[in-house]
Amino acid sequence: MHGTELLLSTVRRVDPAMRAELLEAGFTVSVLDDDGVHPSAPARPRAAEPGRLWLLTSGSTGRPKRVGHTLDTLTTVRADQPDRTWLCPYAPGTYAWWQVVTLSLTQPGQHLVVVEPEELDDWPTIAAAHRVDAASGTPTFWRRTLYRDAEALARVPLRQLTLGGEPVDQAILDQVRELFPLARISWIYASSEVGASIVVHDGRAGFPVDWLDREIPGRPTLSVRGDELVVTSPYHGVGLAGRCAPGTGCRCPTTGC
Numbered sequence: 700m701h702g703t704e705l706l707l708s709t710v711r712r713v714d715p716a717m718r719a720e721l722l723e724a725g726f727t728v729s730v731l732d733d734d735g736v737h738p739s740a741p742a743r744p745r746a747a748e749p750g751r752l753w754l755l756t757s758g759s760t761g762r763p764k765r766v767g768h769t770l771d772t773l774t775t776v777r778a779d780q781p782d783r784t785w786l787c788p789y790a791p792g793t794y795a796w797w798q799v800v801t802l803s804l805t806q807p808g809q810h811l812v813v814v815e816p817e818e819l820d821d822w823p824t825i826a827a828a829h830r831v832d833a834a835s836g837t838p839t840f841w842r843r844t845l846y847r848d849a850e851a852l853a854r855v856p857l858r859q860l861t862l863g864g865e866p867v868d869q870a871i872l873d874q875v876r877e878l879f880p881l882a883r884i885s886w887i888y889a890s891s892e893v894g895a896s897i898v899v900h901d902g903r904a905g906f907p908v909d910w911l912d913r914e915i916p917g918r919p920t921l922s923v924r925g926d927e928l929v930v931t932s933p934y935h936g937v938g939l940a941g942r943c944a945p946g947t948g949c950r951c952p953t954t955g956c
Contacts, residue, residue: 706753706765707792717755717763724765751937754794756891757864766891767937774801775895775934782808783859786826786834788819794891795864799835823851833859838871845874853878863887869904876902894934896921 706721710730713721718739721728725745729738752770755763775798785803789796803809812829814822823844826834834857836844841862844852857879862871867886876884886904888897896919899906912922919932 703749704747704751704753706755708755709790709792712755712763712790712792752797754792754797754891754936757793764891768797770801772894772934772936773797774805776802776806780806780809783833784810784812784829784831786822786831786836787811787813788822788834788836788840790816794889794894795835798889798895820847823848823855826855827851830856832856833861835861835863837864838862838867839865841871841875845878849878857882859883859885861885861887863889867904872902872904888928890930892936893919893930893932894936895919896930896932 706726713728718728722739722741725741725743727738727740727744729736731737748767750769752768752773754766754768756766757763773794780802785799787796787799789799799811803811812826812831814825818825819840825831832855834855841860858881860875860879860882862875862884863886872884872886875882883900884902885898885900887895887899888906889895897906897910906921910921912920914920917933919930919934922929922931
């Protein structure tokens with residue numbers, strides 16, 4: 700409402716309990732549908748935080764939580780990139796959605812083809828028609844597509860495949876490599892709390908053990924405490940400076956650690 704603060708989400712992620720929680724926290728909840736925008740004002744409005752972008756976590760470790768970010772902490776790709784046309788299959792407002800969107804906003808030559816949820820079963824046809832050459836999705840997204848129609852997927856001229864959002868095992872990496880032997884295949888470990896923390900491009904599950912406790916300015920620092928992966932990240936959400944174990948029981952990948 701004031702142009703300085705935003706939490707973006709699909710309608711189905713904001714159930715009645717979450718809607719009540721947001722109103723109680725001072726948010727104006729606006730629902731966009733075919734008839735326009737329908738705002739509900741909170742009983743006790745609060746002053747907006749300039750530049751604040753809020754994310755709802757996936758809820759994989761319990762009830763979804765709000766995590767505050769800025770456009771700067773959500774923009775994790777800083778180096779120059781080759782021109783790409785990216786497929787964006789993610790729900791608006793999720794961390795992965797923001798990653799693809801900020802890439803297109805901040806890097807020249809990064810185009811987006813956005814698919815609606817009801818189009819996901821047929822996304823290879825849409826991607827091929829629009830000459831998509833880069834796609835990011837969860838391992839489940841890639842497995843489902845391979846199972847449903849591997850031939851249609853093979854017709855998409857992919858040069859970059861990215862996997863993340865779930866544990867990435869060697870089997871799925873090998874499957875996409877077999878279909879796209881010349882593409883660069885990456886997997887990313889990221890969370891709403893500390894952002895993109897691990898990026899691997901060698902086609903292997905896990906990450907090299909010598910990445911642990913390595914401190915490089917501007918890069919996340921990884922360590923293992925007990926059986927938890929602990930991350931210190933420049934891309935952390937508000938109030939999460941220093942070491943953070945993203946989620947409950949977040950495990951270090953088993954291969955390579």
